[in-house]
Amino acid sequence: MFLARDENGRLVNALEDELVKQAYYCPACGTSVRMRKRKNVRRHFAHESLKKCDFFHENEGPEHLENKKRLFYWAKENDEVEMEYPIPELKQIADIFINKQLALEIQCSPISCELLRERSNGYRSLGIQVLWLLGEKLWLKERLTQLQRDFLYFSNNMGFHIWELDHKKQVLRLKYLLHQDLKGKLHYQVKEFPYGKGNLLEILRTPYQQQNIITFSVKQDRNICHYIQKQLYYQNPYWMKQQAKAYLRGENLLNLKNQDWYPQVRPIEHDSFCQIKQDISDYYRNFRIYYQKNPQTELQKLYPPAFYQQYFLKNMVK
Known part of the structure; x- marks a missing residue:
């Protein structure tokens, strides 16, 4: 996480603010967090213990942090954006919240299908759209897992599709027109969007925009x-x-x-x-x-x- 409250209750951002050695607290649950900075890992905060926090289920790794930072500044170029936006009704934190309408959730590690459904349905119950963007461990391979199936979206223009984040290549990847053959092997097309180029919100609308027939x-x-x-x-x-x-x-x-x-x-x-x-x-x-x-x-x-x-x-x- 990049946001925390200092000893005076001021919200600080590890990406932008000068930070001094003092006590910091989670803005959502109020428990202690530590400022961390390691080689090849961006400065951030992490809970000393997650046992008392209902909002965060795990401390975020380098891949999650780097993707969140990139998406935040990318979206911020064109839209009203908040990072690590707490939603008390759901006891959830939206990684990136755009125009008070769209939550971008970065998922880099496997979670249970039950928890994914609970989180997704929670957003929808409040009228918030949620888009899950997948880290490397969850990228599509030759066959579709049940968890990946639950990350699928659908549009008339691009059929079944899924979004992936590649922080090494610095691209947002759309895999679309997903089909399966009788052996279970996946067949699909791919589009890649370099981080920081173009309007992120418009890119995320790509599957729903009118376009030439793709075959x-x-x-x-x-x-x-x-x-x-x-x-x-x-x-x-x-x-x-x-x-x-x-x-x-x-x-x-x-x-x-x-x-x-x-x-x-x-x-x-x-x-x-x-x-x-x-x-x-x-x-x-x-x-x-x-x-x-x-x-x-x-x-x-x-x-x-x-x-x-x-x-x-x-x-x-x-």
Whole structure:
């Protein structure tokens, strides 16, 4: 944390103020904090003990501190911004609070899905939008974890998307048009925004702004039937569940051919999402209908939800 109160109750900022050796206190809970400065770590405050603080769950590491500092000064160029803004009703601290409407939360370490939902729903209960920006440990890799799933956002222009912070490269990274193939591998596109360049708030609105249709292609796996047979043989829980659903439809996955699995790359499976509150069932319907009505190709071309919606309205609605 960068903010603390000194012995006289004055709010001080470790990034900007001259600090002397004295007692400092957490502005939210009032317990003692220590000023720290180590090699390669920016000067900051840390709780002596977090046991009595309901606002901070852990002391922040170098990655968190550096990203917070960068985002604060970046946002401050164009908007009204507060750092480490306490919200007593929720017993939470917003890392960056923009225009009293948007909370930017920097998350560099894993947390429980339950705590993430509690914090996110708390913000929404007060009419505050929250955007989670992920540190290196939580970046997307080849497959989507349940926690990462709960950080996903959705827009018609960019589909499922997620935000990452790269303090080493000094970029804010947007991964968008997220899809999964039948093996669970992720496919997506990437945009990077250098720290300090452009209007941060406008950049964060990118997924919701009108833009040209973005597409990319993924090759279909010719051996997908063999893969699924193998998963069923070894009783993979996911595929056993899919087989049970198939039985209820009077089908058997082992009897399906390659063409029956087209398209192999699909939207993130529908389930409860933490950050996505709008009804996106039409997206799944429009996606399915588009590939049913168009010829199968070895290279599956993927589009944003807005494209499938336009196709449905033009070709299926009379």
